[in-house]
Amino acid sequence: MPSAGSNLPGDAFTEQLTALQTLGASRFHHHFLERFLERLGRWLHLPWWAVHALLYALTLGLFAAFADVHAQFPRTGYVGLLGFIPEYIFTTFMLWHLRECRRQAFLVFAQLPPGPERLNWLRRYWAPLHWGWVIPWRRWMGGSVNGRSREDEGTPFYPVARPERLGVHLPAWGVTILLLGVFYASLFWPGLHPGPFGTRDLRFPHEWCVYTDLAKTAMIVVVLAHFWALQGFVRLAWSPANSLSRSRRLALLAFSRRSALRLGCVVGMATGLWFFAYGLDHGFTRWSWWWSF
Amino acid sequence: MTHPPPKADDPEDDRLLRAAQSGNLEAFAALSQRLRPALLRYADTFPNPAADADGEDLVQETLRRLILDLEIIRDAVHLRRRAYQIVKHLTLDRLRIFNNHRTDPLPESFEPLDELPNSDTSSPSEELQMSLTYLAAELKPLTRPLGELRHRVACWMLDDFVAAGEFPSVRVLAAHWQLGHGTAADYRGQILDRWQRVLGLYGLLPARNGRQQAWRSSDQLHPQSSCGGKPGESPAATP
Numbered sequence: 001m002p003s004a005g006s007n008l009p010g011d012a013f014t015e016q017l018t019a020l021q022t023l024g025a026s027r028f029h030h031h032f033l034e035r036f037l038e039r040l041g042r043w044l045h046l047p048w049w050a051v052h053a054l055l056y057a058l059t060l061g062l063f064a065a066f067a068d069v070h071a072q073f074p075r076t077g078y079v080g081l082l083g084f085i086p087e088y089i090f091t092t093f094m095l096w097h098l099r100e101c102r103r104q105a106f107l108v109f110a111q112l113p114p115g116p117e118r119l120n121w122l123r124r125y126w127a128p129l130h131w132g133w134v135i136p137w138r139r140w141m142g143g144s145v146n147g148r149s150r151e152d153e154g155t156p157f158y159p160v161a162r163p164e165r166l167g168v169h170l171p172a173w174g175v176t177i178l179l180l181g182v183f184y185a186s187l188f189w190p191g192l193h194p195g196p197f198g199t200r201d202l203r204f205p206h207e208w209c210v211y212t213d214l215a216k217t218a219m220i221v222v223v224l225a226h227f228w229a230l231q232g233f234v235r236l237a238w239s240p241a242n243s244l245s246r247s248r249r250l251a252l253l254a255f256s257r258r259s260a261l262r263l264g265c266v267v268g269m270a271t272g273l274w275f276f277a278y279g280l281d282h283g284f285t286r287w288s289w290w291w292s293f
Numbered sequence: 294m295t296h297p298p299p300k301a302d303d304p305e306d307d308r309l310l311r312a313a314q315s316g317n318l319e320a321f322a323a324l325s326q327r328l329r330p331a332l333l334r335y336a337d338t339f340p341n342p343a344a345d346a347d348g349e350d351l352v353q354e355t356l357r358r359l360i361l362d363l364e365i366i367r368d369a370v371h372l373r374r375r376a377y378q379i380v381k382h383l384t385l386d387r388l389r390i391f392n393n394h395r396t397d398p399l400p401e402s403f404e405p406l407d408e409l410p411n412s413d414t415s416s417p418s419e420e421l422q423m424s425l426t427y428l429a430a431e432l433k434p435l436t437r438p439l440g441e442l443r444h445r446v447a448c449w450m451l452d453d454f455v456a457a458g459e460f461p462s463v464r465v466l467a468a469h470w471q472l473g474h475g476t477a478a479d480y481r482g483q484i485l486d487r488w489q490r491v492l493g494l495y496g497l498l499p500a501r502n503g504r505q506q507a508w509r510s511s512d513q514l515h516p517q518s519s520c521g522g523k524p525g526e527s528p529a530a531t532p
Contacts, residue, residue, distance in 0.1 A: 013353060014318070017322075017357070018318060020357055021318060021321075024361045024364070106361060107357055107358065107361075246468070247350075247387070247390070251386060251387075254386065254389065254390050
């Protein structure tokens with residue numbers, strides 16, 4: 001805190017700056033993929049987006065160097081690798097989007113009055129994006145946890161400390177690995193991943209694509225959690241009982257609307273491009289339509 | 294609009310920036326004090342149609358964002374450029390929000406939308422309500438020459454008058470339309486003058502005299518009163 005005769009303008013503003021500085025310096029609110037990229041980037045002296053692009057390029061290079069592309073993609077050859085582009089666009093955008101939303105969440109957090117309520121808000125709506133979910137099943141069953149019933153107001157729904165006390169913890173990386181496992185399992189499930197024109201051969205060598213598959217799955221999980229975070233913003237903007245100014249609420253609503261639109265546009269574009277690449281390789285059959293979902 | 298050219302690299306700025314990047318909040322405050330005048334001047338070059346936020350608010354919001362960006366800032370020139378960028382984006386956002394929400398204001402909360410209308414409040418009778426609705430419909434076209442925005446404000450004032458029985462105050466008007474209080478008072482005065490002038494031209498009002506003062510002071514229409522010439526009577530009740 002500032003000492004006497006400091007340059008800091010006012011107590012409330014100083015408190016906001018202190019909160020922002022603390023939150024900004026902490027890596028706690030970062031997604032595990034962001035931490036991985038940042039750590040690798042620090043080692044390589046590169047920014048996170050360059051590391052991400054490098055890993056994608058490396059995957060593509062390995063695949064082109066060691067796999068017989070024309071045998072894997074007899075219809076399209078190297079054009080069959082077009083599917084990498086929408087995946088790269090999607091994952092890069094989501095990593096950037098995650099940072100933007102976090103920045104907004106921190107700014108809102110700093111402008112709420114100090115106290116447990118704002119911490120609860122941050123944990124409840126922001127934690128699923130980087131930390132995961134807690135399913136408070138014991139509370140749903142009607143019991144109380146630590147002497148508190150579920151009717152208690154202000155109880156953090158997503159407690160960061162000691163989640164095992166409150167229910168089943170589904171960490172973000174756990175959900176990602178689970179989804180990735182389901183995805184890989186579906187590759188070997190006959191009939192679920194058809195080859196061109198209904199054949200059942202598995203051609204795409206996913207053993208080269210560990211990072212890309214992991215990034216894609218992690219960001220799909222982030223998309224799911226993203227709407228929960230947006231709900232947190234909108235609830236705060238519409239809530240009658242908080243100290244945000246009217247212009248700040250309008251700015252928050254504008255950010256939420258813009259964020260949802262941006263996400264929809266980019267994810268839609270990436271999905272469309274992926275669908276087109278898949279269609280080129282497999283033929284535009286009924287399976288194309290099915291997989292486009 | 295382009296950013297003002299950043300100053301030449303100042304060693305003191307660089308020193309403060311390095312200290313701020315290492316977590317010294319005092320250094321960041323000193324740095325922000327050095328940035329503040331230029332940012333205020335730059336913010337003043339943008340239009341502020343809503344007149345709801347002064348330059349100081351904008352600078353504070355800029356500093357809040359800057360402190361989150363400290364670790365990616367390379368030097369003092371980069372810092373200044375980043376600060377100007379943030380000011381520019383914030384002012385443009387403010388303009389967009391004003392344009393989007395001028396006709397779509399934000400209600401205070403969800404609750405009033407879910408509640409039934411409160412029957413305890415003293416509302417006018419159905420017949421009187423109908424008369425007020427007709428009166429409002431007659432008065433609405435009169436303010437078109439004042440311009441689009443004032444005309445819409447006038448229509449909103451009439452709707453509010455029909456619903457609540459009195460004209461909204463300057464404070465309510467300013468809050469609803471995201472206007473400064475001075476601007477809202479000007480708009481309100483111009484609209485009321487316009488109604489009075491036009492009604493006077495049609496002979497529905499006597500000449501501009503003390504009655505204008507009565508209009509201004511009460512800001513209430515009393516349609517149930519007759520159209521005689523008694524002092525204190527509301528002029529708009531006549532049609």
